[in-house]
Amino acid sequence: MKKILFVALSVAISLVLISGTGEAAKKAKYVGYKKCGGCHKSQRDSWKKTKHAKAFESLKPGKAVEAKKKAGLDPNKDYTKDDKCLTCHTTGYKQRGGYKKGISKTKAKYLVGVTCEMCHGAGDKYRRLHRDAGNKFKKTGKPTPRAQLDKLGMNVSTEAIKNACFSCHMNYEGSGWAGAKEPYTPFTPKVDPKYKFDFDKFVRDEKAMHKHFKLKGVFKGEPKFKYHDEFQEKAQAGKE
Ligand code: HEC
Ligand code: HEC
């Protein structure tokens, strides 16, 4: 009898635990860069000039011909509907709110290419906190702990930002990144040494990310990206 009770109790406890973690693990939805860009115009305009913003274009026939040949791809082929390419050249491919083949042109416009959310994280949860924390700061001058952003799936720690880059740039066999899984990038250091991913160098490249603009300090504390203060020291004044 005791044993049965014990088993029943452990089943009940594990059910609670499973549903608990299930809720916490429910991933945020992608919203597209229009939502971010409305509040962050300076970063949006700067990002638009980067190769990340134009990454979908590269899948079209006749683009990046030499690079494709070198990587064993067919430069005359249209890769814009190819599952082997879309995961890294669009935003949130096949995930909630993300890019899918056949979505409307208006939706696709804000999801093609490597947009904000591929580096900062899927945004439907944390963007509301940005708005609320911004309003609170305006009214009271009180900052909001950055840890709350982390909890809502925003990539604010060095580890999370690194992982975001690695999921595309280090996603090939033998890269040394434990998360690597197909489809792999065709552009590896074996194809050309210039494709070797140097995180500390590349993440400082404003032409590849976007320029940095001064924050008011609405969010405060850990986890904080290791170059956050460095970027802010050199940052310029942005548009409101
Ligand atoms: C309603 C306006 C609004 C929207 C929408 C919004 N943000 Fe923000 N965001 C803010 C405000 C306000 C801050 C605080 C700025 C400051 O400190 O000066 C902020 C801060 C940030 C920061 C800096 C966080 C830090 O560590 O201090 C990043 C990065 C960011 N937003 C990215 C995004 C992305 C990506 C999206 C789209 C998914 C987005 N935001 C949507 C208003 C918004
Ligand atoms: C969703 C996939 C993805 C993510 C995430 C991503 N990148 Fe990229 N990155 C690309 C693609 C694709 C290109 C090439 C775009 C093209 O030429 O079509 C690229 C290009 C670059 C380049 C070369 C730009 C140039 O001017 O030659 C640098 C540097 C770079 N990424 C750094 C980073 C860093 C640092 C991070 C993380 C903060 C990051 N990337 C996140 C996919 C990604």
Ligand code: HEC
């Ligand atoms: C796992 C992620 C990933 C996948 C899948 C992927 N790419 Fe990319 N692609 C990248 C990254 C990262 C870069 C940037 C490499 C760099 O500059 O260091 C890139 C760069 C490119 C470039 C520009 C290369 C240059 O030097 O100008 C082209 C063209 C391209 N990819 C086409 C494709 C095609 C076509 C496919 C599908 C057959 C594909 N990619 C699949 C991640 C990926």
Ligand code: HEC
């Ligand atoms: C290739 C990766 C990448 C993409 C794409 C990207 N960002 Fe960022 N962004 C970064 C990195 C890295 C930082 C530095 C984070 C920090 O300092 O905490 C940053 C910082 C920011 C900040 C903080 C203030 C500043 O200027 O440094 C805001 C706001 C921001 N990004 C908004 C955006 C928006 C909006 C988009 C899309 C239109 C976008 N980002 C696209 C990598 C990216």
